[in-house]
Amino acid sequence: MKNLLSAKQMRDADAITIKNKEITSIDLMESASEAFVEAFIEEVADHETTIAVLCGKGNNGGDGLAVARLLKAQGYTSVFVYLIAFSEKESADYTANLKRLEDLWFPMLAVNKVEDLPDIKDEVIIDAVLGSGLNAPLEGPYKELAQKVNALKRHVIAIDVPTGFPAEGELKENSVYLKADLVICFERPKINFFFPEAAQALKHFKVVSIGLDEDFIQQCPSLYHLVEASDLREMVQPRELFSHKGTYGHALIIAGQQQTMGAALLAARACLHGGAGLTTVSIPESGLTALNTSLPEVMYLDRGELSARSIQKYSTIAIGPGLGTGKESTDLLKSIFQLNRPLILDADALNIIGNYPEFLNHLPSDSILTPHMKEFDHLFGKHQSWWERLETARNKAVALNCIIVLKNQFTFIIDQSGSVTVNSTGNPAMAQGGMGDVLTGLTASFAAQGYSAKDAAIIACYLHGKTGDELAEGQVSVSASALADHLAYTLKGLIK
Structure with a gap:
């Protein structure tokens, strides 16, 4: 980089x-x-x-x-x-x-x-x-x-x-x-x-x-680095002969409520097209028909079956899109924290932590937090500038031993040492609802495939933005669904 x-x-x-x-x-x-x-x-x-x-x-x-x-x-x-x-x-x-x-x-x-x-x-x-x-x-x-x-x-x-x-x-x-x-x-x-x-x-x-x-x-000491296409070609491993679905991990996405099922489905769609070997989504039963109709490759786990034992088989766990912030969701997140496994936390999972800051004391190491500006300030307090916000992110990533993906036109990925990777892909055509859900699912996909938390976040951010750049050619706007469906094509172009 x-x-x-x-x-x-x-x-x-x-x-x-x-x-x-x-x-x-x-x-x-x-x-x-x-x-x-x-x-x-x-x-x-x-x-x-x-x-x-x-x-x-x-x-x-x-x-x-x-x-x-x-x-x-x-x-x-x-x-x-x-x-x-x-x-x-x-x-x-x-x-x-x-x-x-x-x-x-x-x-x-x-x-x-x-x-x-x-x-x-x-x-x-x-x-x-x-x-x-x-x-x-x-x-x-x-x-x-x-x-x-x-x-x-x-x-x-x-x-x-x-x-x-x-x-x-x-x-x-x-x-x-x-x-x-x-x-x-x-x-x-x-x-x-x-x-x-x-x-x-x-x-x-x-x-x-x-x-x-x-x-x-x-060779100059620098906390700031710019990721480029050549970096992706070095980071992403091509699929080998005789590999199978078990080779590429099993991601669990805990997301959605009856009124926000789309967020869960978008995250699952991105995880699938990002290349995870298996994808399971834990959503309310009311969304099962929509899941089976739109994503027949994605498996379902009843919320009532979430337990320490049932979750052990998953390579990675993402939680938050469309989850809601009520008592049931708060209790669910608290129970997931007790597993002490790295998590990918987005949307309502971050909002819950903002409501209960003591949850941060139990954040598993190597977790990935993916806040936009308002979610970040809800987590860590109001900031007067983005420079100040980034400095807080650097300090918190070190203190919490986690990855913070601070979403922006140019997204910042801050690692456990406080180093900042700047992602330059993406464009205003992507300013539509659901893009964050896609990024969460995509991050979960690469984490499930065995990439480190930092690499999974960097690859996901670059691929997410690059796909949007490709789709934006000749278009005013790009939908989250279209972006999720195009991810595999963009990834193939990056690593060929």
Whole structure:
């Protein structure tokens, strides 16, 4: 998996690359600018597009100056540079790239105060004002500049990071950023790109390689990692000749009430299509006809037969979707806890624990909790930001010796050591009821097949989102049922 680094670590990677490859910093900046321009051309193919480049006086501005020169060389006919000169200090590489433009008699305007910036009419604005080194909210003229540019409502493409947006750390409410439609970032996405608050600063991001020392990046100590398709190909074991249903485990899903039987059926459907050898669902008897009709491969266990002895044969146990939070469900969860076996806990199982926090003291080690934001805050208290929420998740995963799957557009999988794996698959088309139930069943499927709790959660999250990505092509929305039915096809494509 790819390490995600802090802003400081990325600067260290720059320095190591310059040293090990025996190149100059201005040459590395040129490589970064070339990579940006290549991605920019894919986004803005029309060479008649009018472009304004806003350049601060640091290295981000140096990138912007180089980008302007390279765009002109690529045939873009209207490129204008605004030199944002709110600071007297300028980096050496900025100075060098500015000299290159001056030698070309490049069209430029110095902006010494916000009032000097005209109402830009250009179709695209490239933001190269401030880079990732910022560690404080925008203030003074930079804040005014961001507000003025935002009001123009132009198509904005940021170099590496939107102006004012910190690479990591808590994103303050009501902070001002220069909003970008697209960020073309270098070598790695910023950690903060994966938090919902990032929507205040950017709509999309694209990562380009600029030739940094990959060995150094992967050896850097980091708590944050990004899972990719190549990781799935290494993690998921292909099915072998002479294997049979017993080879792939037996999952038990305890879910559903008379009014919420769909949640149980969705979880069971996902478990089945995720590849569990056997799937049993424990639902109220009123759902038996629906189960036999829609999922004849899935077996049934009467709630009254749940006991320490009857449960021993199952490879894994998931509980919660559509379970309800009344006394009967609470007593059931309490009795399951007494078995002291790792569990997969979702939905109403988490809500019950939130109602009775003392249940956490009896949580079996290596259990998997899969809360969305409201369920997480019900479990562990209100939080003011996603950074704060993730820090709590890291602490709780260590203290409880469990896996926490904190669901989000980019889901965080936090393991027993507090390490965070970021899942990048998934899309807004999946914003429909039942998706969490599918993820629970899918996680149970991989846990039943013998994968560790962490690996089962990572594989399930990636496959869940990737399937949604495939189905979303050409569709506005994706249903949970359709996603569950397509899981095996997506998985085959990942491991072939």
